Amino acid sequence: METLERAVPLHRLDVPAPQQLPFAIGSFDSIGALSRASFPHRHTFYEIVFVTGGRGAHVIDLSRWELRPPHLCFVVPGQVHYWENATGLQGRVVLFTEDFLVDHPGDRDLLRTLGERPWFSPAGEDAPAFARLIGEMEREHRAGQAGFASVLRSYLHVLIVRASRLAGPAPAPADPAGRPALVTQEFLRLLARPDPEVWEVRSCARRIGVSVGYLNEAVKQTTGRTPGQLVRQVRTHEAKRLLVRTDLTVRQVAAEVGFADPAYFCRFFRRETGISPGAFRRGSGAMHHDYRVPSLAHPQSPS
Structure with missing residues (x-):
C-alpha cells in the first residue's frame, strides 16, 4: 500500500488560504x-463530475x-482514479477542499458514503x-457577486444531500473480508460527530470494540490514511470553523x-496548517470577500 501511495501522484488545489475560496x-x-x-492519481480535495457527453470509461479505486x-x-x-480511452468528454467538474464545508460539516460523512459508491446514472x-x-x-461562481461564497456552499449542500438520496442506504458486507470497511465506516461516523471526546484514536477503537492496532490496519487498508491523520484533519477543520464563524x-x-493546553493547541494548529490560529483568524476575513480560486495545481509529493 505504501509503495502504491508513493507511486501515485497526489494533486491539490493551489489555494493560498485563507485569502482565496477553496x-x-x-x-x-x-x-x-x-x-x-x-x-492514476489522487487528490487532497473532493471532486464531483457531472458527465453529459463522451465515450470511454472512468476508473475509481480499480472499479471501471x-x-x-x-x-x-x-x-x-x-x-485513485483516472479516465480510460476517454474522448469527447462534456459536462462540469466541481472541486473543493475540506475547508469549503465549513457551513455544513455533516456533509463530510455524506461525501465519504458517496465515495464508497461513487458512480450514478440519474x-x-x-x-x-x-x-x-x-x-x-x-x-x-462566475458572477462573483456579494455573498456568493455562502450561496455556493448552500448549492453544494443541496447537491450532496440529493445525491445521497439517489444513492440510498449503503449495503453492509456480509463476509468477514468486509469487516475492515465496516470498522472504517463506523470510525468515520464517530469522527463526524461534533464531540471532541471521541476525536482520539484509542477512544474510537474502544467504542467500536476493536484494538487500536486493528483500527489502524482497517482504516489504512480502506482509506490509505491512518486514523491519526484523519483525527488531526477533523480537529483542524473544526478549529478553523470555530475561528472563522465564532467569537x-x-x-x-x-x-x-x-x-x-492552549499553547499545545497553537503548536498543533501551526504544524497542521502552517499558520497560527490568530493569524488564520485575522486573514479569514478575506473568505467573506469575493476571491475565486485557481483550479488544479501541480502534483504534490506524499509525505
Missing part, C-alpha cells in the same frame, strides 16, 4: 487537462465505469434537475476541539 467549477476544458487525466451519460460521480480525497427528472443545480452553481477566544477554541 472552490472551483467549470468544464473539463476550463478546469484543465488534469480533470480528464489518463494516468463505462460512460453512458448522463453520470454523476464523486471522488473523495485519497481515492434517470427521469433527476438528470435535468442535477444539470440545473450545477448550472446555477457555475453561474453564481470564541483561541483558548476556548482549543477546549472545544479537545486541547486542555
Whole structure:
C-alpha cells in the first residue's frame, strides 16, 4: 500500500488560504487537462463530475465505469482514479477542499458514503434537475457577486444531500473480508460527530470494540490514511470553523476541539496548517470577500 501511495501522484488545489475560496467549477476544458487525466492519481480535495457527453470509461479505486451519460460521480480525497480511452468528454467538474464545508460539516460523512459508491446514472427528472443545480452553481461562481461564497456552499449542500438520496442506504458486507470497511465506516461516523471526546484514536477503537492496532490496519487498508491523520484533519477543520464563524477566544477554541493546553493547541494548529490560529483568524476575513480560486495545481509529493 505504501509503495502504491508513493507511486501515485497526489494533486491539490493551489489555494493560498485563507485569502482565496477553496472552490472551483467549470468544464473539463476550463478546469484543465488534469480533470480528464489518463494516468492514476489522487487528490487532497473532493471532486464531483457531472458527465453529459463522451465515450470511454472512468476508473475509481480499480472499479471501471463505462460512460453512458448522463453520470454523476464523486471522488473523495485519497481515492485513485483516472479516465480510460476517454474522448469527447462534456459536462462540469466541481472541486473543493475540506475547508469549503465549513457551513455544513455533516456533509463530510455524506461525501465519504458517496465515495464508497461513487458512480450514478440519474434517470427521469433527476438528470435535468442535477444539470440545473450545477448550472446555477457555475453561474453564481462566475458572477462573483456579494455573498456568493455562502450561496455556493448552500448549492453544494443541496447537491450532496440529493445525491445521497439517489444513492440510498449503503449495503453492509456480509463476509468477514468486509469487516475492515465496516470498522472504517463506523470510525468515520464517530469522527463526524461534533464531540471532541471521541476525536482520539484509542477512544474510537474502544467504542467500536476493536484494538487500536486493528483500527489502524482497517482504516489504512480502506482509506490509505491512518486514523491519526484523519483525527488531526477533523480537529483542524473544526478549529478553523470555530475561528472563522465564532467569537470564541483561541483558548476556548482549543477546549472545544479537545486541547486542555492552549499553547499545545497553537503548536498543533501551526504544524497542521502552517499558520497560527490568530493569524488564520485575522486573514479569514478575506473568505467573506469575493476571491475565486485557481483550479488544479501541480502534483504534490506524499509525505
